[in-house]
Amino acid sequence: MTTYLITGAQGFLGRYLVAHLLEHEPDCRIVGLGRSxxxxxxxTHQILLGQQNTPAPLTDALRAVAGDERYSYVQADLSQMAQMVGTLRxxxxxxxxxxxxxxRDDPVDILFQTNVVGSVRLLEAVAAAQLGDPKVVLASSGGVYGIPLPDSLPLDEQAVCRPNDYYSISKLSSEQATALIAKHSRIPTVTGRIFNVVGPGQDERHVCGRIISQLAAIGSGATSAVRIGALETTRDFIDVRDVAAALACLSRHGAKxxxxxxxxGQETSIQQVLxxxxxxxxxxxRVEVHHLPGRPADIPRHxxxxxxxxxxxxELxxxxxxxxxxxxxxxxxxxxxxxxxxxxxTSPESS
Structure with missing residues (x-):
């Protein structure tokens, strides 16, 4: 039986990874770990319904995880070394x-403390716990490639990394720090550079969630138009359930x-998404589309x-x-x- 530990288990991707492993690996044990x-x-995020922000409810499939005895959750902080070593043991x-x-929009100090220092502390705790070299799958970002060089699209793993924002810099730094500790501690690691994730439950900070949430609001009569910025930008969209399956694949077959x-592997414009x-x-x-003014995208194609x-x-x-x-x-x-x-x-029975 394989025992999995998932940091960030209550995040958007984390929840889908837990559900994927439970569905596809009957003989497994999963421990989620997070600060909350x-x-x-x-x-953990909220969605806007009318004028009110409300906690985004889990899908039925994700809510079903709560009743599975193979899953448990530990509240812990990666920065607390003694606690992490004890949890790992x-x-x-x-x-x-x-x-x-x-x-991505967190303050720069939080970005580096969480993404870089957090990764370092985890690998240090793994080394200190002396567990017999568990495989560590690091979730990084396709954003580390930054601004593509001419003729470099589609970006492969050998492409030059030129991150152009603090989030992407922190993720690349996390990769580099993890690789350094893994080398000295002989911890097997594999890194997945994840591109633009989409899927049920996604919030409005991301373009697909933003467009779809407005269309759902139109269907409920809460608004009559879609408001959106630049449509020429292209990105690589991948379903969160495919991402979960890909990370599971990397845990089994990814090379150290x-x-x-x-x-x-598909280039899709925001116009195509709309x-x-x-x-x-x-x-x-049947819907008005209001184009919001905005500066040109820092990365037009990616x-x-x-x-x-x-x-x-x-396979997707x-x-x-x-x-x-x-x-x-x-x-x-x-x-x-x-x-x-x-x-x-508002019903009479409730008064």
Missing amino acids: PRNDESF DVRPGVIFHLASAL GETYNVAS DLSLDVADLAD FGSNERLGQLGF QYSLRQSLADILGYYRGCWAQAEEQAAAK
């Missing part, structure tokens, strides 16, 4: 997925010390090659259309639930 108390009802994981990360792109979203919602030609990941036997299961349809279903469900709760509060 265990929460089996909602994501108690859990004795065979595989560690390091997903804990600060968000190597890096793999976790990408769809058009596909309108089609999925059956709102094409997408990765997933050829190396494919050589491990990995979700098209972008399916991902957008599932995000729409999620937001429509949230609106329906909010409307039911509002109706219950």
Whole structure:
């Protein structure tokens, strides 16, 4: 039986990874780790329904994890060495997925403390715990490539890294620090550079969540238009469920010390995302689109090659259309639930 430890287990990707492992590996044990108390009802982010921010509810599939005895959760801080060493010795994981990360728009000190120092502390704790070399899968970002050099698209793992924001710099620094400690401590590591993640439950900070949430609001009569910025920018969108499967694949087949792109391999413009979203919602030609002013994108085009990941036997299961349809279903469900709760509060029986 394999025991997995997942840092950042209550994050968006972490929850999907837990669910994936439970579904595909009947004989496993999973311990989630994070700074926040265990929460089996909602994501850590909020979504906007009308004028009210509310905790983003988990999908039914993710909520079902709470009833699985193979999963447990430990509240712990990566910066507390003694606590981490004790936790690692108690859990004795065979595989560690390091997903804990600060968000792109967090202050710079938090970015480096969480993404760089947090990774260093985890590897130091693994070395100190003397566990027999569990494999560590580091979740990095496709953003580390930054501004692509001419003729370098799609970006493969040999592309020059030129990160152009603090978040991407912190993720590249995390990779480098992890590799250094792993080399000296002989800890087997593998890195997944994850591109633009999409999927049910995604919040409005990300472009797909932002577009789809507005379409769901239109369906509920809360607004009549979609507001969006630059449409020419291209990115590489990959479903969170495919990302979870890819990380599991890396834990089994990824070569020690190597890096793999976790990408769809497809270049998609924001205009294409908008058009596909309108089609999925059956709102094409029936919705006003307000183009917001904004500066040109720092990185106009960005997408990765997933050829190396494919050589491990990995195959994508979700098209972008399916991902957008599932995000729409999620937001429509949230609106329906909010409307039911509002109706219950105003009904005569509730007074």
